[in-house]
Amino acid sequence: MVRFSSHQSSDDLAALVDGRVLGAGFRKSRPELGTPAKVGAVRWLASGMWAQSTGFLTTCRVVVPSLVAGALAVTLFSRVCRAAAPRLTRQLGASNPLVLQTIPLLGLVFSVFTNNTFQAMYEQQEAALLALFREVSCAKSLVEQLTLVLGGASEPACVAALRCVQRYASRDLRRRSDQSAAQLKLAIGDRIPDPLEELLYLSSVGAPSEHVYATVKDLRAARAARLGALERKLPPIQFVLLYALASALLAALVLQTSAAIAAGTSSTHLRFETTVFALLAVALVACLRILQDIWSPKSGAYNVDAVLVTCVMGLERQLDDLLILRE
Template identity: 40%
Template structure:
């Protein structure tokens, strides 16, 4: 009975941990895809703001300030509750401010880009939202404790058959099993965290938005980044004498 008890406990633990790991890995993949799409849309919005509002003085500066607020207080904040972030009032939404400042009477061309950026933002917040409660991880740790504690009970009395040397072998097997279980649950716990840790997107996001932040700061400081000024036409051809 004790041997079957250990087998059933280990099988149940393995199935639940495997399914949990697969689910968390899919969620992590969704976060990466959503962030790549959102950063791409944010770069497109910055380019459109420069084309539409450049030369309009305070409107251009306010649009760039709203864009900076979006990057610093929304895009780069991965540890905030996604549901709370999504419930922000429209008056406090920097994307809403950009849309109003670039539209007169009817939505302008920037509206489509803001709409696409909001959709990408929704995908990112949905991917960051925790789908598994903390109780789920607690149940996994409970199953792990049950499995580990049943191993010494199963091996009790074996020294009468194989001698005391067999206890050393059982001790090594017990240590390996405990290390494997703790390591597996540690990986699942790291994947469960939306930000921070070895398996999260914090460092990747910092690299992704580095170019966006640099371009935004240059535009706010007055550099237009217009490459047309650097282009020089070739000299006219010399006259051909007949």
């Protein structure tokens, strides 16, 4: 059985599916044995496997820590409360104003910080999606313009230009959100030539084509907007603060229950209190893990990577159709 990692791109999975599903012959001589429908099916299958793997990993990253926190809460809550109760005086009973106001105050502060964190990351995700859609639209317009300007897919110059767009889609546009703009700039500027510059050269006779130049300019602007939106805006200290507030909220509930035991206003069985504490621990950990998964640059169900694969698939299918028909 083949296992897929969230760090594998759909291109990597497509290559694997090419060999395992359609045979090694299709991978070596795709223009002869492959058809546009087969190429699209391979990409669709690989993208679906990749999306399922990222969704499964996100579920594990959220559900498993939450269940562990709930199990620890059920196991340790009553013991900690009974152990701390003898060290508290009767003045710290359940009716003490300080004890009564601590939990609502901490809950309010935690909800405010959580809401602001989620709003900031939601706006960042929205900006990244809008920039991605704009970039894919510009890339498709560029393919159409190149086909018209360079005389169609039967011309060698048009084929070379379409391969430049294909390299741009696979090496640049498909870069996941876990690869920063600095890494992308280094990869394009130092190690490989920029395919957009090659397009301007191939489509120019003394000067670049006016329409192609304008589309490439818009494409560069959309790429800059996408890379800027994918950069993490919130520092790690934000989540350190959120975890500290959640821990303080749980500790305050333990303190209040221990004070109630010391004052004699609560029994020592604590079945109801244990259930409430476990549910609160599960909810807090799940909330924090979801926020951290949205913030994390690694591929996950909350990132734009799944949408990126779907958006680029149409562009790659169009390029495959043109290049396969030419060959």
